[in-house]
Amino acid sequence: MYTCKDSINLxxxxxxxEMTPEDAQHLKEHLQxxxxxVDFLRTYRATPGxxxxxxxxxxxxxxxxxxxxxxxxxxxxxx
Amino acid sequence: xxxxVATPEEDRQQEDQRLxxxxxxxxxSAFEALVEAHRDKVFGLALxxxxxxxxxxxxxxxxxxxxxxxxxxxxxxxxxxxxxxxIAANHALMRLRHRRVVQAAEDELKGPEFTERGSLADYPERxxxxxxxxxxxxAELGLAIQQATxxxxxxxxxxxxxxxxxxxxxxxxxxxxGDSVPAIKSRLHRARLALREAIDQFxxxxxxxx
Ligand SMILES: [Zn+2]
Numbered sequence: 001m002y003t004c005k006d007s008i009n010l011x012x013x014x015x016x017x018e019m020t021p022e023d024a025q026h027l028k029e030h031l032q033x034x035x036x037x038v039d040f041l042r043t044y045r046a047t048p049g050x051x052x053x054x055x056x057x058x059x060x061x062x063x064x065x066x067x068x069x070x071x072x073x074x075x076x077x078x079x
Numbered sequence: 080x081x082x083x084v085a086t087p088e089e090d091r092q093q094e095d096q097r098l099x100x101x102x103x104x105x106x107x108s109a110f111e112a113l114v115e116a117h118r119d120k121v122f123g124l125a126l127x128x129x130x131x132x133x134x135x136x137x138x139x140x141x142x143x144x145x146x147x148x149x150x151x152x153x154x155x156x157x158x159x160x161x162x163x164x165x166i167a168a169n170h171a172l173m174r175l176r177h178r179r180v181v182q183a184a185e186d187e188l189k190g191p192e193f194t195e196r197g198s199l200a201d202y203p204e205r206x207x208x209x210x211x212x213x214x215x216x217x218a219e220l221g222l223a224i225q226q227a228t229x230x231x232x233x234x235x236x237x238x239x240x241x242x243x244x245x246x247x248x249x250x251x252x253x254x255x256x257g258d259s260v261p262a263i264k265s266r267l268h269r270a271r272l273a274l275r276e277a278i279d280q281f282x283x284x285x286x287x288x289x
Contacts, residue, residue: 003197
């Protein structure tokens with residue numbers, strides 16, 4: 001029988017769909033009897049999406065204009 | 080002219096291909112339209128990786144200049160967007176490597192705690208995964224996530240950003256960093272566990288207030 005530790009070690013492979021059928025079966029059995037691990041799995045799976053939203057950035061207008069100027073000057077001087 | 084509103088990805092790629100063909104034929108305004116369409120993504124990547132606006136601005140400049148210089152070699156077998164994204168990731172990593180020479184060795188990231196029998200010592204008090212969907216992100220949570228990401232040791236932070244935020248594949252990251260795919264996966268898992276933990280703590284503090 002898998003412990004929580006075994007299961008959590010395998011979460012990424014599980015979400016990547018890269019588990020052996022045997023491991024998948026063991027994990028399934030553990031999850032069926034362990035509510036904390038089910039919550040852990042759900043929150044683990046939600047983490048990347050939340051972080052992606054929290055870390056979204058756009059380029060400030062001033063820097064965008066500088067970028068355009070920079071490229072124009074470089075490209076003109078090269079051609 | 081590029082459109083102000085974000086178009087679906089397929090439209091974007093078609094538009095990129097059209098602009099790319101024009102730019103390859105020497106149309107500067109077509110190249111500028113490509114820059115305009117992709118600069119937020121490139122700048123965002125560079126800013127997240129380097130955490131410096133000045134560095135990120137320079138990386139954006141270097142990235143698009145390099146893209147321009149190699150425009151004729153680009154065959155369009157990948158999307159223009161992912162191509163510049165990878166150039167930017169490479170520039171950002173080079174900068175970080177350069178910086179890291181003077182940094183101390185990295186800490187190992189600890190995972191969750193387990194009892195002797197391998198059960199979770201602390202488990203989620205509630206399943207907050209549904210809160211992650213839909214509505215606008217809580218500003219305090221956003222800040223907590225930024226801080227938690229900043230606290231990750233460099234090697235973990237890089238892998239997490241490149242895979243989960245920038246959407247690169249394990250193979251692409253391996254090519255950029257020179258690390259093996261199993262090593263990348265192991266660090267990614269650790270980084271996710273640490274960030275999950277940070278978000279969990281945020282929600283548990285939050286529930287104490289209710
Ligand atoms: Zn369990």
